Amino acid sequence: MARVVVDVMLKPEILDPQGQAVANALPRLGVADVASVRIGKRIEIEFDGAADLDRAREIADKLLANPVIEDFTLRVEETPAEGGDQ
């Protein structure tokens, strides 16, 4: 089994009010040196056979990310061999 990980992030110019809310909460943890926080999504796609990056890119482009407001990156992630140590 092969896994492709897709990271979806709001484009830099799009305001991320969720990230801002988290950043604003940090001083309450005593954290004062964080300039900004931005929140995205991590999506793991498991293929039956070999990782198909082109197919994963199509999935990301058509469904997982909205190109109007979001960018995505993808990469193949090695998964432990079956029966191997977890």
Next chain:
Amino acid sequence: MTARIGVVTFPGSLDDRDAARAVHLTGAAPISLWHADAELFGVDAVILPGGFSYGDYLRAGAIARFSAVMESVIKAAGDGLPVLGICNGFQVLCEAHLLPGALTRNQHLHFRNRDQALRVESTTTAWTGGFQQGQEILIPVKNGEGCYMADERTLDELEGEGRVVARYIRGNPNGSLHDIAAITNAAGNVVGIMPHPEHAVEVLTGPSIDGLGIFTSVLAHLGARV
């Protein structure tokens, strides 16, 4: 002949019954359409109602776009069928690329529901012909992800071509760019609106009956076309 207006129900739609009632009040026949059925039953127009289709999973409207009924709606919209998306329906229309831009989390992060004043900016669409240019109307707004976003080029295009259909006045409830509450496609048959005209059709339950104008406008549009 009585006009037949389809109202789509997705899993998670909330306002399909209200939209059907608004259609009924205008004298037209509401026709229930089902997300998993590509058949449009020859309706004269389609309404995508408010709610949380597919639980708003991934992004509001993102999964509804790939439903069987939307394939037919997208095709029919290209042939000029009047389509109205209200709230979640607006989000679905943007995800389906029938309208440009995207609707994102309200800037203040709060779900906002209140009666909202709007100014009608375009009366040349299939759904707004019965209003006066610049007319102020009052209809409920209720959304968590109603902040309209688009790049500068798209905004310039919308403004330049008179495709901003309605704007928020006396306060922007969600941070939408250019105070945009409703837009249309280039042909004027597809309109997306974030506030809810179907909740302002009867004195008993609405802040006004200003919303009726949306539903009577499409009948006039259909009548003129026949």
